[in-house]
Amino acid sequence: xxxxxxxxxxxxxxxxxxxxxxxxxxxxxxxxxxxxxxxxxxxxxxxxxxxxxxxxxxxxxxxxxxxxxxxxxxxxxxxxxxxxxxxxxxxxxxxxxxxxxxxxxxxxxxxxxxxxxxxxxxxxxxxxxxxxxxxxxxxxxxxxxxxxxxxxxxxxxxxxxxxxxxxxxxxxxxxxxxxxxxxxxxxxxxxxxxxxxxxxxxxxxxxxxxxxxxxxxxxxxxxxxxxxxxxxxxxxxxxxxxxxxxxxxxxxxxxxxxxxxxxxxxxxx
Numbered sequence: 001x002x003x004x005x006x007x008x009x010x011x012x013x014x015x016x017x018x019x020x021x022x023x024x025x026x027x028x029x030x031x032x033x034x035x036x037x038x039x040x041x042x043x044x045x046x047x048x049x050x051x052x053x054x055x056x057x058x059x060x061x062x063x064x065x066x067x068x069x070x071x072x073x074x075x076x077x078x079x080x081x082x083x084x085x086x087x088x089x090x091x092x093x094x095x096x097x098x099x100x101x102x103x104x105x106x107x108x109x110x111x112x113x114x115x116x117x118x119x120x121x122x123x124x125x126x127x128x129x130x131x132x133x134x135x136x137x138x139x140x141x142x143x144x145x146x147x148x149x150x151x152x153x154x155x156x157x158x159x160x161x162x163x164x165x166x167x168x169x170x171x172x173x174x175x176x177x178x179x180x181x182x183x184x185x186x187x188x189x190x191x192x193x194x195x196x197x198x199x200x201x202x203x204x205x206x207x208x209x210x211x212x213x214x215x216x217x218x219x220x221x222x223x224x225x226x227x228x229x230x231x232x233x234x235x236x237x238x239x240x241x242x243x244x245x246x247x248x249x250x251x252x253x254x255x256x257x258x259x260x261x262x263x264x265x266x267x268x269x
Contacts, residue, residue, distance in 0.1 A: 015225045016075045019053050020083065022216030024146070026059035026116065029203045030259045034114065034142040037199065037263045040064055044111035047134065049098050049127070050118030054080030062088035064111070068104070072097030098122040101130035111139040119143050119186060128193035140265030141195055143186060146205070146257045149214070150223060156253040159243045160214060164224050167236050173223040186262060195264035203259040210251050211241050 040046065044064045048056045051069035053076055060067065067089050071077050074095045081093055096103055098121075113131050115122075131141060149157050150164070150172055172179040187198055209217075215237055218224040229236050244253065263269070 015220045016079055018216050018220035020079050022213055022220050024207060026055050027203060027205055030144060030261060031059040033201050033261055035063055038112050038140050040111055047110040047113040049113060049115045051080060052076050054083050056114050056116050057084055057091055064089055066090045068092045068094060070094045070096040098127050105133055109136045110134055111136055113141045115143045117145040120182060124189045128195060132194045140263060142261060142263055144259055144261040146259045149217060154255055156244060156247050159247060160240060163239050163243055167232060168228055173228060175222050179223060190264045194266050197265050197268050199263045199269050201261040205257045205259060207255045207257055209253045209255060211244050215240055
């Protein structure tokens, strides 16, 4: 969740409980592609950067010896600890931002570094440079995510986006600021690093949403966090529900999601 030079309270303040409850977990097939891609075993260590409320740790727990999960938002870390009270793997939760990876040097190497739904907040070149000192020679990095309601193409997602824009403006928000679209594809950025051998994978996932979970997901985001609506929040919720029920009075909304996975290493796969 770390964003360079931006306070996390400006991005995700007030979203934590929604994030924990309404953000979809990491499918087993996604975790398997990452673990098999780097031949991760039960004796290996994994570093999860921007861990949020622990979705990656939940998916990988028990499949490696040790995980170090970092996030610059202490409230996210505390919620993650509550979810994974008795993990099978040894998990360390550290309140570090992605710009503080150098603090991990000298504490042992990791087979894989995972970054899920968070790479866009980071100084990518610096993170990749720092990881060169933290990843084993036969290891690598996995950057993956499944988009958002803002970028989704389902009819209901487009309708929801229009309601958000009605209240908060046409441009996507990032807390109090505007979201800055990346100028380069992530694969181009990664190819400049030492992890220049890249493999891309996709995992397709079908999900069903209802009005509550859609609103909950929105309130977990940096572009539609509850505090952005002020005293209009109830009006916003009613408008979302009205638009959704116009599309489907049965209140079930299907999403055909795609997890895009980038695996990158220093050697050919």
